[in-house]
Amino acid sequence: MSIVPEPIAACLTAINQKSSSAFITPFTQDAILIDEGRTDKGRDAIQAWCEKALLSHNATIKIQQTITQQDRTIVKVIMDGDFVEDYGITEPFTLYFSFQIKDNKIHHLLITPWDSSRPSMKAVYLDRANANDPISTVKIAPRPQQDPPEGWVRVKIQAVGLNYHDIFTMKGHGMHPLTFPLILGCEGTGTLAEGTPVLLYPCMGSPDFKGDETLDRTRNVFSELTNGTLAEYVNVPERNIVVRPKELEVESAAVLGIAWLAAYRMLVTKSGLRAGQTMLVQGSSGGVSSALIQLGAAAGMRVLCTGRTAAKRELGLKLGAEKAFEAGQELPEKVDAAFDTSGEVTWEHSMNSVKTGGTIVTCGGHGGRTIPVDVSRVFVEQINIRGSYLGTLQEFRYLIDFVVAKSIKPHIGLVVSMDEAEVGFRKMLNGETAGKIVVRM
Template structure:
């Protein structure tokens, strides 16, 4: 088909080359360092662009029909109807609408953004997944422009400044959760940002039925950011007004960004679920993860005798630097039993946790990263009258109390790595491989 004569020659060349299946004409339209961004994939330079063309268009027998064009500043957005054989690879029913967003310089295309939505509307960069991957969750991550969402009634827009990464996001990448994730989903469960009026805020991550009364962590409809709604790993996120809490002036943004999930979970485990008092001895199973470093720092600040475990000498030394009195190897028998054990891993550590707590003591669990099917000697539980307590996140009031506690005790949450948004996948891979040394934070 013919294309409007008013289109720049480079744009026409791209559209015509798709229909003629000419990778040479397609590549020639781009500058030598030209970029294509297509649903999270970024291709730069002619060799990469040629490979993209063959994989995306030729291999799927693609063709395009021009619908309309729109110029926004230096960008030309072309709406096309695309046909081809996309069902097998993508489950897409043809034909379908696409938007080609071109940026040109001296008659060469410097960038091309391809989206299924109209990119003439305000966009933002986001880290998201559009399907789960059980075996290789990191491969599901995409970093690309997305439409800026409009807040619904009772919600507010937050410009994100810093976001803490959590293992919960890895479950989402795998397509797992209390309820099946509704893809596509922007990742990120917590963070700190600023409202449109300039107010700096922290985000309380839990949402649910607004009419539910009582402890919101028991709401049958509860969920957190990035489970049923888009999360915080984007330039902007929309949240219910009740989920924004003003950031105290004495709290740094990086520190504020990590309090919503791991630190709130640790706070509830310590102060709501364990029944501990200052001076009592606790064992933290781990010494380098987000929840475990929070337990060590807060437990020590609250006057508890904190012991921890670690798989390596480096991890054990980190636990000691953060306030633990003693550090043991994973599974190492303790010389004396403790008043409470905090277990975040599940299957691998559970037997050691139960064997390490004294009669009448408490084991608090908040996770099952190593597996959720645990060995349990029920006779030991009732004979020694052990208390086994499950803990999930925390209430909004506990979140506010946590913030006050951290500020009043001048606690600086331990952050092991700070990464830019486009390297969020690097942080998640480190988390998946157990190469953490405290929280990992992404800045925007």
């Protein structure tokens, strides 16, 4: 203990002494402790953490190494105790206690299972899934920076659009098995090391795949097989970097990768619509639905939309819809194409709303994944049902060009800081959206 500053020695000694009062004594009154995503502020909260996290589990430590950096002292310890039942942790295990001293008192302590002497970054991440209470899994704390693999580059993130995909990840649902801990976030914009502003094309896959990359069976987006974009830095394949046009604002650029790209592919590639034809957008305030309204109006379509509340319907009209209807309301005319992102709860209305020979384009199942289909109507009325997934890199470039050429400003309903990311997720989960939600770094 003599090789570490006295306040740190006193704090660590108190763990083996099983004394929460001795543990808290070296801390300042306004000290902060971060333990793998949970933040406790003030001496009382830190003492309660000590009693719950350490003393109640009969924790003991052995110091292995001390690392002194410019503003931190990092102590590597081996911890033992009774952690298996509550946390499923194999004992003993390694932890890193990273201390900051102010006026000979501890004013900041970060505890991690990874070497906190390495470069780190603030991130929004999960260490588990929870299908019943997904938001409870969100943690905001430092994570280690990873070196970019060959052919990848590091991007300093400026803003990230939130997507329902993040909610599915919190619930443990994904196209690929999820490995925790995992940083959230599927899209975003930022800068390269030399300062070049860029957008991130989110779809990755096999480098050997030829053709439409959305058909690659190994395709994945950020936060599936790789860490996501909700961090100060993210590693990105060089192929997925697109230079951001100067006309495109940061918040606007942040939302184009998932919802807006999905909407563009649905409208331009999948629907077969031409300017002047009529389209129905199921919804008016979600990311994809609001993008479809704006894109459809800019492309010269007659846009109809639905909304569960008067405020949502008003938003649809503001974004360019010709008319807005209550959810499930019979339309005064049949449409050439219906765009459905919710699945079971809206599918019958979509089927009833399209003309003979019309098209339904679907990209999601937030309201249920099992849809009722009268197959005789499908073949008798020759209704086309088209599935759509994200978009290709070329479509992403076309989307960016279209948004810039038409001076479209994607509707952003809410901008929050990284520390407020949970607020954005909760609004999305509760259906309280009014356009895209953006986390600004």
